[in-house]
Amino acid sequence: MRINRHYPPSNTALRRFPSFDQCSHWLAIALGFALMLMSAGASADPNATLGAENGADSKQVAIPIRLDYPLLRQLLVAQMFVEAGESREVLNDPTGCSTIVLSKPALASADSQLELLADLQASIGIGGGGSCAGLLDWQGRMGISGIPEIRGNGKALGFKPDRVWLLDHTDQPIENATLLSLAEAGVRNIFSELIIDLTPQLNSVGDFLPAVLPQHSRHQVEALVRTLQVSRLQATEDTLDAEITFTVEPIAEPLLPEQALSEEEYALWEERWQLMDSLLVLTVKHYAAATSLQSIRDALLDSLIESRYRLRDALVETPTAGADPVRDWFLQSWETLVPSIRLIGLEQPGQEQLLLLSVIAATDALSALDQLGPSIGLDISADGLRRLARMIIGDDGNELLNYSEDVDPQLRRLFEDSLGSTPPPSAWRLSISLFPEAMADTTGRLNSWAPKKQDLAEYLPLVAQLLKRSAKNVASERGLEDKYHTLFRNMVLTTAWQESCWRHYVVSDDRKRVPLRSGTGDVGLMQVNERVWRGFYDQHRLRWDIDYNSAAGAEVLVDYLIKYAIRKGEHQQPGGITNLARASYSAYNGGPSKLSRYRSKKASAYGNKVDALFWDKYQQVAAGNELAVSGCLGGDLTGSATAMTPAARKTEAAKASAQFTVQLAAFTTEASALAFIRQQALDDDARVRRVVKDGTERFLVLVGNYTTREQAVSASQRFHTHNAWIRKLDGL
Structure with missing residues (x-):
């Protein structure tokens, strides 16, 4: 220009x-x-x-x-008001006895014209023989309007001066023909001689x-x-x-x-x-x-x-x-x-x-x-x-201009600075070497595990441990207030449930272990989208490091929690503090603009469904039933992963791998089945299973879980007085 x-x-x-x-x-x-x-x-x-x-x-x-x-004013100052205090002398008196200086210009519009208003300081005198006789010292404001016009055969912008006026220190118009005539020519030059040539x-x-x-x-x-x-x-x-x-x-x-x-x-x-x-x-x-x-x-x-x-x-x-x-x-x-x-x-x-x-x-x-x-x-x-x-x-x-999967330090710095915190360099380059040996061993096991149904009792508590650690570390690094820590931990557990059923790996059609991936580019335990977060995270580690993926997803969630949900007051909406979890997940799933989707009447049917599913899972996690995640993997675990003892894990693992059980009796009501268990002193061994066949409801009393028929037959000998029946579990 x-x-x-x-x-x-x-x-x-x-x-x-x-x-x-x-x-x-x-x-x-x-x-x-x-x-x-x-x-x-x-x-x-x-x-x-x-x-x-x-x-x-x-x-x-x-x-x-x-x-x-404001931009035009900056241009005007940079080009025309370049003296001290954003000033411009508009009267050049060879004798040096008279000066008129404009300063601190401001631009506005009126009646489709551009107006320039500036402070005016005038000192008018008569000079001769090396001396000056002062006539007038005056301070006030001067204004001039200009008509925008196209110049240079349509290749430039300019302004045609129109009206010039004086204002006193209270911005009231005044008449001073002498002062106006001395200043006007120079002021008009500001507009008339400014040409923006675009040729x-x-x-x-x-x-x-x-x-x-x-x-x-x-x-x-x-x-x-x-x-x-x-x-x-x-x-x-x-x-x-x-x-x-x-x-x-x-x-x-x-x-x-x-x-x-x-x-x-x-x-x-x-x-x-x-x-x-x-x-x-x-x-x-x-x-x-x-x-x-x-x-x-x-x-x-x-x-x-x-x-x-x-x-x-x-x-x-x-x-x-x-x-x-x-x-x-x-x-x-x-x-x-x-x-x-x-x-x-x-x-x-x-x-x-x-x-x-x-x-x-x-x-x-x-x-x-x-x-x-x-x-x-x-x-x-x-x-x-x-x-x-x-x-x-x-x-x-x-x-x-390149499309790289590497971490971009400038994007990372923008992301970290957005929360006003400066995490240590290792915070986003999580390494298993930073954790105790037992924890590193746990991560190593999870990094080679595509779980089957019979693995859930052992696998899910380890994943819960990993997710809770990620939530704790990220909350601390990002400066999340203590009062939100429990809510945030539940958010991380629920998001992983919603996104992946707590899986990072699955077995492909050709029997290879591969990262869980969606058709839109979401990957791993937290289903971190590779396209959305390109440059912010290491793409290779998102795919092949469950710990890194867990921490990345938690970091994205805490960003939405602090910078969006909390700062924008979602917890002040009807529903209270749990709104923060719901809003953060809406943003995690749909982007920052979807923060209030969970409570919007204009949300899409898809958005409503996703947010409702998240809310249902969140309530179960908050109630201490995070192991209900097993349901989407074919299991039936309940309760807290932390409270699950090694003995309970062994029992649940045996149940998950079992193919046979022993049926002792069948009743038309659950109460009768429970009474039978008490009468036979089977409280520690038996359980009741409801089944419906041909529209008829029955309550079966079952004992034990066995991987082979032979094991079930052997165990049934102790119940020879009850007419024990060997049953296949998949037939119940």
Whole structure:
């Protein structure tokens, strides 16, 4: 962006200000994004009639540019009010006897014009013979309004001065013709000689177009560039609005019907969405590093995580030749970054805010571009994404734009800082060597265990121990208040139950032990989504280290608990403190925006079902019945895993592996069966099993669990007076 400005003719030399050449590529970014994404749409007039070189069917596209007044003020100060105290001398008296200085400018709008108000300090005198005779010392305010106008054949912005006025220290208008006449010429120059020339940027976009318009000829691309211009300036209450317009020809070839992608096309599509995700990560890290405000850094991180959840859902759809399921995701993701980038622009001193201005404009343009049909034939190509990365970061952008499964230190730091805590470096690189030998042995066993039904009595207490340890460690590292520790422990146990039935490994069809994985990329004990949390966690360890997966899931949960559920007061809603668990899981399952899904009347049927299932499990865990998790693995354990003694585990393991039992009697009521057990003094051995056959209910008295028929027959000898019957358990 090139700024042309001149001081009043009385200045003896043209003062030079910092060059804006380094900012010149940023408008190209804005236009690059706009043009790259134009297949999603823009405000267009299909009936527009344009020049012959563009063809009768060409469309005019308008991209909105919004300049916030605080940002304009920063630009004004950086360019025009560069003296001490944000001041500018508007009267240059060769004798040195008179000075008029404006300072502390403010911008606003009134009647569709831009108004500049500034403090004014005047000292008027008459000089001669080396001396000055003072006539007037006055302090107050001066205002000037300007009409926005397009200049330079549609390639630049400017302002036409209109009315100038004076205000006293109480902001009441005053009349002082002498003072006004002395100051007015210099003040008008502030508006009239400020030119924002966009020609270099409008021309430079031509180098980018071939990468995003593969179906247009070079002649068509060059014709498009020639039509780029600024139009429709308007000063609104909060912003100075403009439009960058251009015309574009639809592609000559008719659109093909949607069809399944070939294997090669699918590979290119997958590369493209991975680059889109990488570009968002690159942008978030870049702007997070540009601000010192933690609130903005948090907002950038939230936008990235939320976009990742939407990407997870978008990738479930199968792409076709005519529809890209991640297009809307990419556009929406950029829109969510707009508020944070605006704030960063206002925060930056000097020229830096100009570097963000074009990106703000680009993201503001996305909603308009989303309306243009696919007939333009633009392509969000991998090459185009790499070019944009270089525009944002510089020449290193292409190298940084990669889709890696490694932990990204910058993302980790953003994640850790979001809670205001600084965990030790080992906190997210959990190693079994950090734990006592017995605990390391337990983790090692679980890391090679795809449990069967007969394993549950031994397996589940070990998993419970692991989950409780993860909850305790993460709660301590993240500074969770003690009063929430029990609730958080129950959350971790319940989430693992809901997500995986406490499994990390399963046996595949080819009899190999593999990590439990969902169709959307969730993996392991806590079903941590690899796409959502790419860069935050080691992907390999999420798959092959149950301890690491447990800690990662607990860390995500505590983030949602502290930063979202507690800070946003979910426990103050009807239902009280347990709402924190329900809200945190809604976010864990659906993303930060789904925090209140569990209590929303507008939630989807799927969301309602998932949250209801979680709540049912949570209540069982909170009541000390976490071993009810065995039910989803074919078991029937109950109670607390901690309270289960080694002897009880052995008994339950025997029951789980048993195939036969001994039936002593059958009754029509449960009371009769229990009375029989008491009469025969079988309280320690017998149990009652209810069965229904042909609509008839019976209550069986059973004794023992045996892996073979021979064992059952041998055991039944002690009950020879009861007509004992050997029964197969799977037949009951």
